[in-house]
Amino acid sequence: KAVVSTQSTGLAAKPENPFHQAASIRYSDLMENNSTTQQRLLSSMVQFGLFFVRDIPFYDSSNELQTLKSFFELPLETKMALAVKKHRPESANVYRGYGPLVSGLTTQFKEMYNIGPFNDMSRYQPSSTDDSLELYRGVGRETNLWPKTDDPGFDAHFKNSFIKSFETRRSVGKAVVKCIGSVLGHPELSDRFIENEFSTLGLRRYPAGEGNRLTELEHEDSTVTILSTFQNPGLEALYEGRYWDVPTSGEGFIVNIGTLISDITDGKVLAVRHRVRQIQEERFSIPFFFTPSFDADVATTLTGRPTRVGSRYKIFGEWMRDYLPGVEPGLLGVHDQDTCPTAGFTEGD
Numbered sequence: 001k002a003v004v005s006t007q008s009t010g011l012a013a014k015p016e017n018p019f020h021q022a023a024s025i026r027y028s029d030l031m032e033n034n035s036t037t038q039q040r041l042l043s044s045m046v047q048f049g050l051f052f053v054r055d056i057p058f059y060d061s062s063n064e065l066q067t068l069k070s071f072f073e074l075p076l077e078t079k080m081a082l083a084v085k086k087h088r089p090e091s092a093n094v095y096r097g098y099g100p101l102v103s104g105l106t107t108q109f110k111e112m113y114n115i116g117p118f119n120d121m122s123r124y125q126p127s128s129t130d131d132s133l134e135l136y137r138g139v140g141r142e143t144n145l146w147p148k149t150d151d152p153g154f155d156a157h158f159k160n161s162f163i164k165s166f167e168t169r170r171s172v173g174k175a176v177v178k179c180i181g182s183v184l185g186h187p188e189l190s191d192r193f194i195e196n197e198f199s200t201l202g203l204r205r206y207p208a209g210e211g212n213r214l215t216e217l218e219h220e221d222s223t224v225t226i227l228s229t230f231q232n233p234g235l236e237a238l239y240e241g242r243y244w245d246v247p248t249s250g251e252g253f254i255v256n257i258g259t260l261i262s263d264i265t266d267g268k269v270l271a272v273r274h275r276v277r278q279i280q281e282e283r284f285s286i287p288f289f290f291t292p293s294f295d296a297d298v299a300t301t302l303t304g305r306p307t308r309v310g311s312r313y314k315i316f317g318e319w320m321r322d323y324l325p326g327v328e329p330g331l332l333g334v335h336d337q338d339t340c341p342t343a344g345f346t347e348g349d
Helices: 027-032 035-047 063-071 076-080 134-141 152-183 187-193 259-263 316-327
Strands: 024-026 052-056 098-100 111-115 200-206 212-221 223-230 235-239 241-247 253-259 273-277 283-290
Touching: 024 027, 024 035, 027 035, 027 052, 027 152, 035 052, 035 076, 063 152, 063 283, 134 235, 134 316, 152 187, 152 253, 152 283, 200 253, 273 283
Parallel strands: 024 052
Antiparallel strands: 052 253, 098 111, 111 200, 200 283, 212 273, 223 253, 223 283, 235 241, 235 273
């Protein structure tokens, strides 16, 4: 329950933000995965739907934020050379790459850049371009696009910084899944995340604006989200029927899970509903979506019961084939599907 201040001032008591009571877990404790950490994580996820990770070794949020800002300050022409296919038809990538500000096409007005797990490798070639599932397998294995500016030093710094950023968050994602599986008595949960091809590090810039509108609509995520908001306010989450400000991530991360993972765990952990409110300054954030493997079972829970999506999808790749076009209209052009799961991770936060 939200704690109420008891100051005897004669004024109405102001409730204390409940999210200040969410667990704040040291990175080293999360990696160790001991029983105390497991119980703290589970308790926080059951009550609040999120927790915080702190004391992350070799993580410098100030440097990361400045590098992110420097990228978005590049000339539009330079960034458009990295744009995905729907914004740059000659691009080979449909998901990993740059997305400019475009009004009216989506519910979220932001500039974005997606980074995946594959770098400097031969591009995956689908065995059949007539098989939509095989096409999406290729989307999940796209090679990252990296900036090429007149400053090779910046290019190398940007690439190296965000490869490291990706791997740092992926280590957190793996540890979270391992911890949840362990405390629930099902360590095999980690087996569903071995490949995690669709895992994505998203750089986000939201323009400054006036008013009180939402820049990310109310939603629940789907998989495991590891979020950096730095010192930027605006993120709000639902607790006992009311939206509260979520404390900023500062030098750490905010972690929550989504509906798909809640379903797989038989509802033992909460997928928290949240939104992002407009602020008067530019807002920057980095969500990282840690996903199951393309061929991972999403049809059954840890105890063998059918999941809510199990009647339509057997593997995660089938779910993604329907989901992605819903949040990225025009993703594959004529190959896009008309259906979309009712719950999913958004491209924001």
